[in-house]
Amino acid sequence: MDENTIICRCSDVTLKEVRELISEGYVTFDEIKxxxxxxxxxxxxxxxxxxxxxxxxxxxxxxxxxxxxxxNRPPVVGVKLGLIxxxxxx
Amino acid sequence: MKNIADVVIIGGGISGCSTAYNLAKxxxxxxxxxxxxxxxxxxxxxxxxxxxxxxxxxxxCKIAKQSIEFYEHANEILEYDRDVDFKQSGYxxxxxxxxxxxxxxxxxxxxHACGIPSKMLTLEEAREIVPYLNTSILKxxxxxxxDGFLNPFHTTDAFYKAAKxxxxxxxxxxxxxxxxxxxxxxxxxxxxxxxxxxxxxxNAANAYSKNLCNMVNLDIPVYSERxxxxxxxxxxxxxxxxxxxxGLNLYVQQSPEGSFIMGRGDVNEPRDLRITSSWHxxxxxxxxxxxxxxxxSKLRVIRQWAGLYNMTPDKQPIYDKSEEVEGFYIxxxxxxxxxxxxPITGIVxxxxxxxxxxTIDVSMLNLNRFKTGKLLLEPSVV
Numbered sequence: 397m398d399e400n401t402i403i404c405r406c407s408d409v410t411l412k413e414v415r416e417l418i419s420e421g422y423v424t425f426d427e428i429k430x431x432x433x434x435x436x437x438x439x440x441x442x443x444x445x446x447x448x449x450x451x452x453x454x455x456x457x458x459x460x461x462x463x464x465x466x467x468n469r470p471p472v473v474g475v476k477l478g479l480i481x482x483x484x485x486x
Numbered sequence: 487m488k489n490i491a492d493v494v495i496i497g498g499g500i501s502g503c504s505t506a507y508n509l510a511k512x513x514x515x516x517x518x519x520x521x522x523x524x525x526x527x528x529x530x531x532x533x534x535x536x537x538x539x540x541x542x543x544x545x546x547c548k549i550a551k552q553s554i555e556f557y558e559h560a561n562e563i564l565e566y567d568r569d570v571d572f573k574q575s576g577y578x579x580x581x582x583x584x585x586x587x588x589x590x591x592x593x594x595x596x597x598h599a600c601g602i603p604s605k606m607l608t609l610e611e612a613r614e615i616v617p618y619l620n621t622s623i624l625k626x627x628x629x630x631x632x633d634g635f636l637n638p639f640h641t642t643d644a645f646y647k648a649a650k651x652x653x654x655x656x657x658x659x660x661x662x663x664x665x666x667x668x669x670x671x672x673x674x675x676x677x678x679x680x681x682x683x684x685x686x687x688x689n690a691a692n693a694y695s696k697n698l699c700n701m702v703n704l705d706i707p708v709y710s711e712r713x714x715x716x717x718x719x720x721x722x723x724x725x726x727x728x729x730x731x732x733g734l735n736l737y738v739q740q741s742p743e744g745s746f747i748m749g750r751g752d753v754n755e756p757r758d759l760r761i762t763s764s765w766h767x768x769x770x771x772x773x774x775x776x777x778x779x780x781x782x783s784k785l786r787v788i789r790q791w792a793g794l795y796n797m798t799p800d801k802q803p804i805y806d807k808s809e810e811v812e813g814f815y816i817x818x819x820x821x822x823x824x825x826x827x828x829p830i831t832g833i834v835x836x837x838x839x840x841x842x843x844x845t846i847d848v849s850m851l852n853l854n855r856f857k858t859g860k861l862l863l864e865p866s867v868v
Contacts (some may be wrong), residue, residue: 407743426523431639
């Protein structure tokens with residue numbers, strides 16, 4: 397695959413950047429996330445998560461099942477603050 | 487992992503990484519940092535990414551000012567290959583009671599004595615900086631243009647990488663399970679990966695620092711309190727400074743990539759080290775934002791998270807060494823501002839360990855101050 401392929405569409409992170417970080421020793425999803433913002437954008441890792449974990453698995457020889465994803469945090473999808481406030485005031 | 491070290495630092499957040507860097511820069515060899523998760527996984531990586539000089543005690547003002555002056559040149563000093571993203575667009579502190587205005591005035595006197603360029607603002611002046619601020623519920627504001635946004639991940643990474651280049655060994659996913667003391671002196675650290683023999687241990691574990699002190703029977707008056715943050719979808723730049731309110735219990739800023747980060751604390755939190763997310767927080771936060779900065783409530787929340795403040799009775803950190811256990815140093819109790827103080831923490835701890843003349847006299851922040859009961863309380867923490 398072309399290394400300039402963007403695998404995080406929220407924060408424009410390329411496959412090359414992810415591979416470089418893994419080779420520098422950032423070998424967990426959370427470590428890569430903290431440097432690149434992967435998984436922090438509006439998709440919350442739903443798009444990039446599997447791709448990054450596969451890269452980690454390939455580079456470290458782990459089974460992808462054993463690669464830890466980030467902690468899933470609420471909300472599941474984006475919700476307008478105003479709606480939450482309105483609901484809260486009822 | 488090395489099994490013998492000159493110094494073992496426990497905690498891979500900003501305090502631990504900065505202390506490691508400063509010690510290494512001063513020529514100390516065989517420094518080992520152990521971190522139970524990964525670098526920047528604790529309080530540092532969960533903070534609100536803001537740094538400010540607008541404090542209410544002289545010590546907090548001095549430490550914050552010098553730390554921020556360091557951060558202005560952090561990329562060059564630490565020779566960082568990325569960017570710590572320091573954007574000095576100010577902190578706008580807003581007050582909704584007259585009592586708070588009085589406090590701001592007192593704080594500003596302390597700040598000016600320390601050379602901090604803060605000032606009181608009228609509500610009209612505040613609206614010039616943040617036009618959609620609902621000033622109808624406010625009494626006044628204070629502003630310091632030198633405060634701002636700083637990326638905690640990259641900043642910690644910058645210290646980490648600089649320390650690593652100087653030969654510091656970092657062991658992640660390595661947890662301290664015990665501290666060995668013989669005849670009143672530290673002799674080593676037990677970890678889940680093996681024993682490290684050392685005569686100097688630095689407790690830089692902030693949220694988990696009390697547990698480490700308990701390992702050497704040192705009782706410190708700190709506790710950890712959950713604080714929560716949420717972040718919105720990114721939008722075009724619309725807000726320059728961090729807006730912060732103590733009475734309304736709120737801080738909110740727009741990060742350089744466009745998302746709004748906002749957080750608050752809750753003194754009624756159970757003190758059980760939980761870092762889960764609560765619905766109560768998101769609802770209260772949404773109501774407050776809707777009232778104070780209405781246009782922001784049109785944005786979607788995409789994530790919420792939590793982290794721990796390690797609180798001291800006066801909301802100032804503890805920089806000290808144990809009188810009972812030789813070789814046990816502590817840099818803890820940052821009360822929600824450890825990230826801001828990172829550069830100075832590393833400098834003062836390295837000087838203390840090496841017995842050098844201190845750059846800033848932080849002797850007031852010793853452990854004994856809690857026994858005398860004469861505390862200068864920091865009034866301005868969210």
